[in-house]
Amino acid sequence: MSLDHDMMITVGPSPAAADSSPGNKQEALQLFSASCPGHRQHNDDACAVQLSQGAELQQHGSLAAVADGVANAEAGGEAARAAINGFFSDYYSTPETWATKHAVARVLHSLNSWLFRQSGGSTEIRRGWLTTFSAVIFKGTSAHLVHIGDSRIYRLRNGSLECLTHDHSHTLGPRRTFLSRALGMDAHIDVDYRCEALKAGDIFLLSSDGIHDFLPESTIIERLVNFCESTPQQLIDAALQAGSTDNLSAVICRVNSVGLPQCDELAMRNRELPFAPDLRPGQLLDNFQVLQELHASSRSHLYLARDQETDALRVIKTPSVNFCDDPLYIERFIAEEWTGRRVSHPGVIKVFAPSCERRCLYHVLEYIEGQTLRQWMQLNLQPQIPEVRELLGQLVSALRSLQRMEIVHGDLKPENIMMRNDGRLVIIDLGGADGPGLREQLHLSGECVPGSKNYAAPEFFFGDSASHRSDIFSLGVIAYELLTGKYPYPERLGSNHYRLKNYSQMRFTRASAYRSDIPHWIDSALQKACTADPKKRYSALSEFVRDLQIPNPEFKVPHKRPLLERDPLLCWQLLALALLLSHLLYFI
Template sequence: MSPDKEQHTKTPVGIQNALGASKNLQSKELHALQIFSATCSGHRQHNDDACAVRLPERLELKRYGALAAVADGVASAEAGGEAARAAINGFFSDYYSTPETWSTRHAVARVLHSLNSWLYRQSGGSVEIQRGWLTTFSALIFKGTSAHMVHIGDTRIYRLRAGKLECLTRDHSHQLSPGHTFLSRALGMDVHIEVDYRCEALQTGDIYLLSSDGIHDFLPETSIQKRLSEFDKTTPQQLIDAALKSGSKDNLSAVVARVNNLDFPQCDELAMHSRTLPFAPDLSPGQKLDGFLILQELYASKRSHLYLAQDHVTGELRALKTPSVNYCDDPNYIERFIAEEWTGRRINHPGVIKLYAPRAERACLYHVLEYIEGQTLRQWMQLNPQPEVSQVRELLSQLVSALRSLQRLEIVHGDLKPENIMIRNNGRLVIIDLGGVDGPGLREQLHFTEIDTPGSKNYAAPEFFYGDSASHRSDIFSLGVIAYELLTGKYPYPERLGNLHYHLKSYQQLRYTNAYVHRKDIPHWIDSALQKACAPNPKQRYDSLSEFIQDLQHPNPTFKPAQNHPLLEKNPILFWQLIALILLLSHLLYVF
């Protein structure tokens, strides 16, 4: 049964009073954005609407943006007012607590899913709408130069741009008869939730309105447009008064916002400053760089250099990573280098290398990392060509734990390979290179313009080369390839091996070589788990890391032993070698 919007039972609201609240951005953001709000019970005894605005301080504003929201407790639910207030309070509290590596879309989806589950449980999971904690909800987030909108129910978001008024949301309701509306979606209505999301670029002069149906159901758009065009701090109350005068008998809420200019803080100041720094010069033992004494060069490639250094303040050993001067005029490379530091400072897991915030007096571009003593996974594999399956399981479990910490932050590693993994002297694995990290939140925060394909084609997922977007399944592919190589010492797709330029025309182009071809003691169910993990098509891979580890530890009943497959399928290299031999022999017989 769905809720009837005409049957209201009201309780007092404490989110906003009738005059609402207003606040202007200060300092550099002065008057960039103005937001005013108002709400009242109208002719009803209680107000089941709730609305709120938040313009945080500079750092929080950069990370999360400004927020405005309106909620309208569902009419026929006895706890509609409580639901509306809980939704507003919970959303404002939880959204500003999400990891800053999350994209706005992902953050609001996670927060609303959690809120919806809580509201549904408050109703006891009842299908009786009258007992439900149900509310409609619309929120608008001003972040950078974008407006992010989330919406469920029949509250609305309007935009006035260049004199034209447009409703940016659609009502999740049906009109059964005049004055009788039937809601099809609301927070708390079902254990599963479907929320509309929309992102629009901001323009100077944009005016936005969030309203409950007590306003927009009783005011024609011409009236709304007229009052928005005369925007000031009294506009929300004017809309309420006009709706009441037009016969509204419902609760009424309005939030209005005007974008005066686009001078919003764009991203992390340290990341912005890093873009202006010169590249570090080639360093030699005995040299000093910003208080670090260079002890020795640990690693050098065409893309970067790694040095062992001692902090003269603390005496601790650190690793300094500097970019290669070969890329000093490559903005995409510089973005990736900066993203590595920005991401690393937000990860806290023993299986991922620590990156430290640079000193304020940093004179050039470099990273400060923890110094790890041990060997790379590649070196370990060379010393252990065919390890016990139990050893491999333990190593992979450690890698999965580290990758989970990245996935929780909505980060794709993108360049997982044995050379980028170290085994500490105590036997614990740690991912040491974050140069290929990607993710929607990272792009949103640092304003990436373009992302390169990772350089390690032997381990990078095929979708990187096929033009599809990367996801956590891309890291699962890399993990599957590493697991295969740990067990067999070979690569599952020989045609991709090596340093030749690689062109992928379709996922079917890659043909998996069964692990038992190289190592007869590998059970069929482990081979099937490896094949699923590194399936060329990401849709055919595991959806979660835990599933992969589970199937490596316990036989999956859906994995059936291999039947007598043709030799071409089991060992294509041997098949074509035999064909070549047969042709050669037939040619010789013909000649003689």
């Protein structure tokens, strides 16, 4: 592992290096750190800070961390340095579409696996690469805290000192503790996470036990109140004078000001743009010449246009003026472009950055020659199963690219899928896309509007959060419709979204009821993908794909249900008819 040149790591008696970080001149946030071996020969602590600027500040924030290598382990110091170095390197490489909580969880899981493998998978502490780890990510108006072990994170606010972490250790006696959780200790880890709102004047302290085990709170408060560059070293000196026999590390962070939540600069500018008027062939919109209108709805307009600089054909998407005073609609329209410009997959439509400053709000999309999947389905009724598998495989590949970025499409349906002239499918509409990272980056305030009621997962209509299982439901409905030409549940008509009291309201009709050549195991796979309750649905796209290709032994041949269960009304009608005939025969 190599150190990032913008990252300051302290692993010995050289606090001045951390204090001289160029980012420390930043007014909103100040970070200083120091570390030393104390009375020991080697320093098994490590600490680092990074003050980000520009886009990096908005996307990932600034970071401070402390790691304390377990002294009884053979490679405690190496583990601490590897954890600090690896976390800084990997965290700043995560996609900006990931939420902070998800990003740190993924990075720490990877780091823990690497450390555990370095010790040969041994659970003996003396043989392990073990270290504590505590970090604070300052992002927007929040502080994201991650913690494992017995290092600590304190916050001084309005003169009151609060420890924001819980020690993962057990006391065995005076100055004797047993560490119950640490990076590298086990193949699986449980890391504490919490998010705290920032206030101007907050001071955070990250410390190893060589400091906080030997200093009373009054001494810590006294040093933090008189915050300056040398505060970390002052805490170390005070702990040594108090009899500290361990390595000592401290990182001090002071929040000088908290502004408005930082949002993507492009998204902020787009919020100020006026709506485009209805366009006609021949008109110019910036450097695009409108050729024809491709589609118009109550929510948006699509135009075929030619880029006069490159002569390339593009599609211009403009918002409907019906929503010019709807801030939630504008948020979602901007989010669609933000998402599209970060996704790179041949199965997802490309969204281009405009080559010049825009005068009004619109997107620039790639032009796809072909037909919608809906049009193809109307011309190809009940295609062969292998052909359906191939089409679904293309959609799964595209959806996986969204899942890797923690994005839920939210509005998957045949009308939002194009088939190129060469037969390749492309998802063309990201207007319903949602995800925790997208919300965190753009500070979206409203809930995403559910997609088309016959394709959207039922949890949307319970007001529950969407997940990747929601897209699996929509994909299952599309697969069902490709094979049968029908919906798996009774069709919902009208423009109003329906309401559900519980999932049991939805009655699934097996695909074999419409098409007898569908094997029972494919029928059961479709039923599982389209299960109303998301907890009973497939949790991964790969599981659905596998069950469509290979018979799942868990899917048994269904027994024919009694007529009373299949059609209660018909059953009672036949019974009434039988009783009527018996009475007639009696009187004859």
